[in-house]
Amino acid sequence: MVKNTSRHGQRWLTLALVLILSLGTLLPVTASAADSTVTANAPTAVAQPAGISEHAYETQSALQLAQAVRSGQTTSTQLVKQAIAKVKADNPRLNSVITLREDAALKEAADLQDTGQKFLGVPILIKGLGHTIAGMPNTNGLLASRDNVTKSTSRIVKNLQAQGFIVIGQTNFPEMGLLNITNSKLYGPASNPWNLADNPGGSSGGSTASVADGMTPVASGSDAGGSVRIPASWSGVIGLKPTQGAISSDSSADTATTVNFVETKTMADTAALFAGLKNATFKLNAVPAQLKDTPIAYSTKSPVGTPVSQDAVDAVHQAVNFLKAQGFTVKEVNAPTDGVALMKAYYLLDTSAGSVANYISAPKLGHAITTNDVSTLDWALYQASKRVTADQTAAARDTIAQAKDQMARFHEQYPLYLTPTTATTAPANSDPSVLPAYEAKLAKIDQLATSEDQLQLIYDAWLHGLSKSPFTQQANLTGEPAISLPTYVSPRNGMPLGIQFNAAKGGDDLLLKMGDLFESHHLFKLLQDRQAPTTATTPTTPATPEAPKTPATKPATSTPKPAKPRQTKPTVRPVTKATPRKVLVTKKVIVYRHLTGTKVAKTYAKHQRSTAHVFNVLGTVRAHGHLWYRVSGGYIKAAAVTPLYYQHPTSKVKTLQGIYAYSGKTLKHAQRQRYIKPGRVLKIKRLVKTGHVTRYQLRNGDYITANKQFIVWK
Template structure:
C-alpha cells in the first residue's frame, strides 16, 4: 500500500526514508507525469530542497512532507500569485497568508503550485494561461475544478496531499471526478487573512485533497483555529478529529439522503446507484436511512450564489484596476470572467443584502434538519467528469456573452445562469453547503462503467466534521474506497 502523508512522516522519523530524497522523488514524478497531466504550473525546486536540508523536526504532524499549493488564493511570499489569469501572469505574492503559514507550521514543504481555471470560476480546469489539466484515470477527461490540478497531482501520486479551496464544490467536485477524499470544512474552521477575510462572503474555504481519512483528520487538527480578527468563528474541536475517527459513534446514526438534483436537473443512473449502494451498506450496519426532499429552494439559492460571485468579481477587479493603474477590458480575461464581472457592475447593495439574508435563512433551515438526522447524503456530482474538449457553453450563450455590455442587470444575471447551465447539470449538489457554511465531504466509493470515479457526499451540521470523518473511516475500514492504483 502506498503511504499516506502521516505514514511518510512516521517513516522519516524512523529513518526509513530520507527527507531530501522524498522531495526529490516528488519532483521526479512531476518530471515523469506532468507533461501529460499538466497538473503542476510552478515549481520551487531549489528553495524546497534547501528547506528540506534545513528542516528541524519539532514533532510536527507532517514533518517534511512535500505539498503542492493551489495556484489560487493560497499565497507564499515571493512565489507567483496568478489565480490562473493572464492579467496576473507576472504577479507575485508579497506575503504568506495565514492558511499557508499554518501549513508550513504543520511541517509541510511547499514544492510548487497546481493548475486552476481563471479565478476559479469553473468546475473544470482549463485556463487560457496554462492550458487544461488532465485526469490521471483517463487523460481524455478533466480532473474537475477549480482545484483540478491539485486533484490530478494527488490522484497520480505526485504528492500525498495537495491544498485546494472550495467556493462552490471546488474541492469536492475534483475529489469526485478523480477518486479522492475531499473535505470542505465548516465556515470559520481554518485560517483566513491577512488580506482576504471573507472569501465570497464565507462561501469559499481552504483545505485539501487527500487519500486517507487519517490524513484528512490530522490536517484539520493542524489547521483548526479561532482567529479573533476573523469575521466567522467556529469553536475548536477537542480532543481533535484524529482522536475521534477510530471511536464508535456517540449514538445510533440517522442519515437522510436524496438522489434528486436540488435544481431540478437530471442525475445519471450511476450517480444514483452510488448513493443507493451507500444506503444499502449503512443499513447493513444498522444505521437508519431515510430518503427526503431537499428542504431548500435550489434554483433561488443558485441565483443568489451567482449574485455573490458577480458582486465579489466586480470588487476584485476594482482592486486590480487600482493596482495596475488602468481599467480592465474584455481582452484582459476569459469570456466567462468578463461576463460575470459585467453582471457584478450593475448589482446594488439591496441585491447583495437580500442574498446574504437568504443564505442565513437557508442555514437555519438546514440546521433544523439535523435535529432529526446526523448527516445528509447525496451524490457529489451528478455525472462523471466531462471530456477535456466538452462544450459546456452553447454557441448561443457565447454570442450573448460577447455582447454582455448591451444587456441590463437582470439579463446579465440570467446570462450567468444560462452559460453555466451545462456545467451545473454536472455538479448541482455541492453549492448549497458553501452558502449555508456547513461541512461536507466527498468520498470515493464508486467507479462507473467507463472506469471513471464518482463520489458520494455527506453534509454535516455546522461544526460537526467529526461525524463526517467517522463515516469516512467506516467506509475506508471496510475497503470501500475506489482510488487509482499508482
C-alpha cells in the same frame, strides 16, 4: 475604473485589495526565478538512508511518509527529490502543476528540524489560487498578472509548513477559481489521471489530479462552492470542506463562504490535518457513542432540477445499502431548501469576482478588461456587477439566511444528509464550461436592458456546468461541513464519482467518522489501487527518464525481497478495444528488457508527433504501480507514450464524449464551428490522414477528431 458606491461595490473592492497585496508571476514548471540562486546543502560524508521505493512514495499516506523520515528509513530531501521527479515525469501529460520551487524545497528539506511535526518532511503541492508563498506566482489565473511575484506567504501555507510539510510547487486552477473544471487562458486545461481526455474538476483540480497521480500524498485546495469536493469526486480522492470558521486561516464571518483545506487519499491524513489546522477555539459537536444511531437522509434529486446520471444514483444507492447493512436508519428525503433561488443568490454575489478581475487587470492593461483579457464569463460578471444594487445584495443574503435556518432544523432530525457529490463522472476536456451559444450571448451582456436580464443570462449560461455538480454549493452558503468520499467507479466508463455527506455546523467529526467507516470496510476506490503491483513485493523500479539520478531515486523497500524476483513472470494481457494498438514516442522513452527495469534495450529521443517513432502494442501489464505496454524488444511505461488511434473509412460515427466540429483539419481553436454533444450520430464524408494524425470530414465539410476515445463507428 467604473465608480461603484454600493455595498456590493465595497465588497469586491475590499476583496480586490486583499488579492493584489500578494500578486505573483507565471513561471514554467521548473525552478522559480527566486530559486535561481538557491542551492541545496552539499552532501556530507554521512551515509544516507536507503530510502523508500518509487511505488511506496506514490502510495503511502503523508503520515506514513513522515514516520519513514522520523525513523531514519528515508530523509525529507530524498522524498522531495522523488516528488519532483514524479512531477517532471507525469506533468507533461497532466498539466496539473504550474510551477516548481525545486531549489528552495530541497534547501528547506535539508534544513528541517524535527520538533514533533505530524507531517515531518513530507512534500506537498499548494493550490496556485490564494495559497501564496513568497517568491512564487499569484496570478489569480489572469493574463494581465502573469509577471507578478508575491512577497508574502498566506496563512494557510504557513500553517501547513508548521505541520512539517515542504512545499514543492503550485497546482493548476481556472481563472479566478470560478469554474468546476480546471482550464484557463493562462494555464490551459488540466487532465484527469484516470483518463487524460477528461478534466479532473475544479477549481482545485490541479491538486486532486496531482494527489490521485501520486505526485504528493496531499495537496492544498480551497472551497467556495465545491472546489475541493467536485474535483475530489472526479479524481477519486477525499475532499473535506470543514465548517466555515473551523480552520484557523478562514473567516468566521456570517457572510463568508470560502474554506481552505487539503485533498487527501486517507482518512488518517484528513483527520490529522483537520486537527492540526483547526481553530483552537472552534467548538465541535459531540459524536454519538454508537455511530449507527445517527439518522441519515439521502437524495439523488438535483437541487436545481437538472438530470442526474445513473452512475450518481447508483453511487448513492450502493452507499445506502451498505449503511443499512451496518444498522443505520436511512430515509430518502430531499433537502428543504430552494436550490434555484440559492444558486441565483450565489451567482449575484459572484458578480463581484468580475469586478475584482477588472480591478487587478485594468491598471496593468491600461483599460477595462475585455474578452481578450479574461474569459467571456468573467467579463460578463464584471459587466453585471456594475448594475447590482444594495437591495439586490440584501435580498440574496436573505435567501441564504433562510436556507441556513432550514438546514439547521433539517439536521435536528437528520444529522447526516447523503447525496452524490457530482451528478456525472468527469467531463471531457473538449466539453466547454459554457456552451458556444451562451458564450456569444455573454459577449453582448452589456446590451441587455436590466440587471435582472443580465443575472438570468448568467444563470442560464452557467447551467451547463452547474448541471454536472449541483450538490456542493449549498454547504458553502449555509456554512455547514461536507465531505466527498471516493466510493464508486463507473462500470460504464471506468471513472470515479464521489458520494457527499453533509452535516450541521460543527459536525466535522461526524463526517470524519463516516469516512472512517467506509474506508475501514475497504470501500474507497483509488487510482493507485487499480494500478497495484502484480506481486506482493515491491521491487525497486527505475526512475523516470526525466528524474535526477541521485541516491534518493534508488530506494530500497521495507519489505523483504524474494530470493529470485525475476522468476515471477508478469501476466501480459492481450490488446482489447480499449487498448491503443499503436503508441507514439513524443518524449524520451526507455524500452526495458524486463519489468525489473535493470536492463535497457533501447532509448528513444523526444520527437515531434509527425516524426515520432511508433510502437505496436502487443499486450498490457500492471506492475509496480504502473501500466506497461509490451512492445517488440521489451516493455515501456504507458505514461511515457501517446496513444495513436488510426481509424478506417466509415459512413457514420457516434460521439462518446462532447467534441467540437472544426472548419479545418488541423482542429485549431480558431477553427471551432460548433459543439457536438455526446451520443450524436454523424455522417462521414471521408477519412483524412496527416502523418500520425487522422480526422473525419463530415458531410457538411466540417472536420472532427478520429480519436477512439471520443467516437466509435456506428
